[in-house]
Amino acid sequence: MSKANNKPDMLAQKHMITKSKKPKSKTPKTKPDLSVEIAGYRFKNPIWTASGTCGYGEELDTIFDLNRLGGIVTKSITRQPRPGHPTPRCAEESSGMLNAIGLANVGVEKYVAEKLRFLDEYDIGVVVNVAGFGFDEYVEVCAMLADCPRADMIELNISCPNVSTGGIEFGASASDVERIVKAVKKVFPRPIIPKLSPNVTNIAGIAKGAEAGGADAISLINTLIGMSVDIYTRRPGLTNNRGGLSGPAIKPIALSMVNRVYDVVDVPVIGIGGASSAEDVIQFMLCGASAVQLGTALFIQPDLPITVERDLKKYLTSQGLTSITEIIGKIEKY
Amino acid sequence: MSKANNKPDMLAQKHMITKSKKPKSKTPKTKPDLSVEIAGYRFKNPIWTASGTCGYGEELDTIFDLNRLGGIVTKSITRQPRPGHPTPRCAEESSGMLNAIGLANVGVEKYVAEKLRFLDEYDIGVVVNVAGFGFDEYVEVCAMLADCPRADMIELNISCPNVSTGGIEFGASASDVERIVKAVKKVFPRPIIPKLSPNVTNIAGIAKGAEAGGADAISLINTLIGMSVDIYTRRPGLTNNRGGLSGPAIKPIALSMVNRVYDVVDVPVIGIGGASSAEDVIQFMLCGASAVQLGTALFIQPDLPITVERDLKKYLTSQGLTSITEIIGKIEKY
Amino acid sequence: MKPIISADVDLLKRRDLKNGYFSLTFGPFARAKQCRPGQFVHIGFKQSSVFYRRAFSIANTNADDKSLEIILKVVGRGSKQMADLRIGDSVNFLGPLGKPFTLPNKKQTPILVAGGVGYPPLFYWANHLIARGWDPKRIVFLYGGQSSPDIVDRARIKRMGVKFIPVTDDGSFGERGRVTSPLVRALAENTYESPMIYSCGPEAMLKAVDQIGTEFETPGELAMEAPMPCGFGICLGCIVPLRAGGTARVCQEGPTFSIGTVKL
Amino acid sequence: MKPIISADVDLLKRRDLKNGYFSLTFGPFARAKQCRPGQFVHIGFKQSSVFYRRAFSIANTNADDKSLEIILKVVGRGSKQMADLRIGDSVNFLGPLGKPFTLPNKKQTPILVAGGVGYPPLFYWANHLIARGWDPKRIVFLYGGQSSPDIVDRARIKRMGVKFIPVTDDGSFGERGRVTSPLVRALAENTYESPMIYSCGPEAMLKAVDQIGTEFETPGELAMEAPMPCGFGICLGCIVPLRAGGTARVCQEGPTFSIGTVKL
Ligand SMILES: Cc1cc2nc3c(=O)[nH]c(=O)nc-3n(C[C@H](O)[C@H](O)[C@H](O)COP(=O)(O)OP(=O)(O)OC[C@H]3O[C@@H](n4cnc5c(N)ncnc54)[C@H](O)[C@@H]3O)c2cc1C
Ligand SMILES: Cc1cc2nc3c(=O)[nH]c(=O)nc-3n(C[C@H](O)[C@H](O)[C@H](O)COP(=O)(O)OP(=O)(O)OC[C@H]3O[C@@H](n4cnc5c(N)ncnc54)[C@H](O)[C@@H]3O)c2cc1C
Ligand SMILES: Cc1cc2nc3c(=O)[nH]c(=O)nc-3n(C[C@H](O)[C@H](O)[C@H](O)COP(=O)(O)O)c2cc1C
Ligand SMILES: Cc1cc2nc3c(=O)[nH]c(=O)nc-3n(C[C@H](O)[C@H](O)[C@H](O)COP(=O)(O)O)c2cc1C
Ligand code: FES
């Protein structure tokens, strides 16, 4: 992973996510085109897997060929390895779940040495999700990834609500978000995608802060803070007491926030939150998403990306469209 | 509705929600006691129906005897009658729904003359939910209710996200909430319960604002802002584009917020959000709620209050408890 | 005794009417006897991928075994789930709900205008009128569909002995064209004495029937549909705008509305 | 060919084993032949009131008709939904998942210690060992439950010809006491040559077995349970702490763990 490798063009060539140079061809295609461009990179389709819901990719690849994905966002990594919270750290809910995994991860060093290497063989966009327990940690981890060509982009988890000492604080203030994005942009030469928390009054303001800081794209939403309690033991469902709600339950909230952010920023928006079908992915794209991350739905249907890819093509054909990009932001509001 | 009637004690006598004067009896009872005290009133049970999900009570009474309820919170009323938004103004979601009814209501005058009168015959706590499109409207409507003895309490809908000119703005700022509560407390002599919006960064702060303003209790949560879109017509699911998400989907968020607020205020907390069973009601109460409002669940199971009442008793018996109040706030956090 | 109940009922009988149509008979439903044509039941599922209940017009009832029939077409997730039910499966009925059709006076000729899946309440209505002493031959039953297979349940209609006039878009069964054509013809030519229209079907058809009724000054009632979160008047989600101003809840002030009432 | 598949299977056979226990046989499952005792399938429902899949140990497979049996006890919503399935109903299998039991060497005496609903994988394991040439008489099958009806499926166990030692808390069937008593006795008295323990059951029982194995320096494997959001290693929701430090995923590094590995 030498510095020399660290050029978008070479990277792109290697991983077949070609940096788009020429305008889109206007000639009608027989096959619907699912590719999307985000921050100068072309992903073969808008289907990504969400951080924390696809590990580092190995296990998912025992079920379907990872190459079918547009992109993978790996589990949040931190400077040091972390065991996370004790169990129970997940709880089942109506159409969703709570989790307070507590940023369990192998730490950036092992990640770079082992986990990232596994993805070398795949022609997919690799987005490394980075979390930190303070301003400096984010910057340090991002700097350590600068020289890893396989880290196509970084998604900045400024929104993880599970760890009381970090996460949420950055995500809730537009100026904090701007500051952190600016700082990591200085140390990481490729695109930075801040991932926003939905647990805020004004998501549009936070997004504008991220854009002002130089974000190349914005992804949202992370989980909503939630809680559960066992009525017999009187214990919370999670050892961390609170956790993050994900799954179909939160999709309407996610769609609304994606659309709000799409309306106020110029950078691409990446939709996350409860997507469980091609229909959901299309909804996110109509609301403004350029790509959509599948998260909790992978636990319920691990080969979902394959179904979604097929159904997206069917949809485009049925609608007489040639490229999925034609639907981005095309919701027709009243 | 003469001024003379306007005394909590007389009111209470009439409606059998007795103002509690003596400390709870310590002698063990054979029958589990479901009654709860809120703002000096005793409700026969903690089961209320939520504003906008039980109309003014008439229709629900065609299915079960309204007298079985602890309290009813009627549909938000405004100064003038309102037709609300055009259809579609509800949309089905996973374990929930979106609505942007748009505060359709008969207006306070007709409400007092017709709707409130219907409830005269019932021995339940009547909480009148009031909404406004500006500071003055809230105060005006509350003042008009001051002389209506059947309006046991007012729930202040400062959190309705559906009307762009009102609602959310108050609910999102602690000082606004404090100001509005203070103002309506001056014109309405009985308890005021501000109903908080979940679409905020810091629910605890808002709750403290409400308490500082003199709130007698605090209810939460109202709906979460959400959106949906039809992938064929590309139209939002609601004519208002955005709406409020309710139902089981939001329960974990509601539990978390109820617990946060319970931890920082001294007044009683009333839980709302996705409750659909006695188990859910108990969860809310363990998290700190003194009463729980059933909302969207009534659309799915209209006679739910009857089942919940029965199951609450069963639970108390199974747990060797004599009073439901013994569980309020008794979550055992890690 | 509360007029509306929520009660579990079992699927007793299931007939595949082909082309996605199914007749499902449930019971026992304690309010079967109180049900009237035009009313509906709001059906909830035990295990479900849909959140709301689903409304279905009552297509028939049997006071003896307290059974209740509905007829549905599979168009989405809820109706699919209904069609997938098997004998012995249980669902929850909330009902009977809504305002039934009002009886014509004895001089009037009931003209029933059904479009597609609007057929069930009109079948019930024809049956009901006959049971109340109406001469079947004086009941006109116009039934329109896209194509022959959309005109379901023909044997039963014929057995009733009503004046059955099927119409299909493609002429594959009965008259070719719109179901409104024979209606207009009948009204224009004064074919029937004091006609009274009862109609249920797609919104576009109801709109046409409403216009026709208004134009020919013929009274009538339309059974409407709307997405129904609650089905009994508390959510205000199913409103339609009224000509006279204001709105009405389809589930409560409807689903049957007099011609000329609703802004269609 | 990917090792794990997600595939719809039909319920082929349903046996009520009484006392809330059911044996359900599904098929055809294309990976039936690749399944091994100790592994599990993660079952998803079409219409469901539960969100997660539910994990069930594989209790048997049939390579010929590619069927797969599970045995469950109704304890909550998911298991209830499973028990309510009817022949012909379809569910989704994700599997085979997890690390199977490892074969003992030929000198060792496999001692299977089942508690309650921990029985299914051990039944499969005994069957498998026999099929691999183990002398049934050399397989010890300890099976504990609260009361007689908790010892299910006895006829099949007896048919296998294993050394079957049932134990109940109340002595209503077999020995009275805990299933760990005959285990301790056997190890203390060196009843069997080179014993190798395989155990599955409630956590308290596994903890006891783990202690016993450690104390008597007897090797063995425990099949564990944990709530499993994903079942194949990606959510990190099912971890257990390890004695050596760190954590392991029950679904991936387990569900079978060597005695002494997990902090129980
Ligand atoms: C008072 C009342 C009475 C009704 N009676 C009957 C009846 O007797 N028989 C019957 O089959 N249905 C009847 N319906 C309609 C029924 O309640 C459902 O709306 C319908 O079955 C579709 O639900 P779904 O879950 O299958 O479709 P959804 O998943 O909700 O919708 C799938 C798609 O079908 C479309 N769609 C929705 N409703 C209809 C419809 N009625 N016809 C064609 N397309 C539709 C939607 O726009 C959507 O695109 C009645 C509705 C009401 C309000
Ligand atoms: C690898 C693995 C293999 C499994 N194999 C089997 C099997 O072969 N047969 C089988 O019946 N189950 C098995 N289980 C358990 C099964 O997955 C479910 O957890 C169990 O059926 C309860 O789910 P539920 O939805 O019915 O209960 P829930 O609604 O999730 O829980 C209801 C109540 O039951 C309690 N509970 C949860 N699990 C159990 C349990 N296993 N025993 C007793 N009480 C419990 C919960 O604490 C809760 O109070 C296995 C689990 C795993 C992880
Ligand atoms: C078990 C679990 C672990 C998660 N871990 C992370 C994480 O490490 N970093 C992160 O940014 N988001 C994490 N998330 C949030 C998801 O990436 C996603 O934003 C969220 O779950 C909403 O999407 P979904 O509803 O599709 O799951 C996690 C979610 C789940 C369910
Ligand atoms: C159709 C509908 C209409 C509502 N109207 C009002 C309203 O007029 N005033 C109000 O304060 N809340 C209103 N709400 C919010 C509910 O009172 C409640 O706060 C919310 O739905 C969450 O509870 P639930 O999930 O139990 O429904 C409405 C909710 C629904 C679903
Ligand atoms: S469906 Fe709720 S008011 Fe009509």
Ligand code: FES
């Ligand atoms: S269940 Fe998800 S990692 Fe084990």
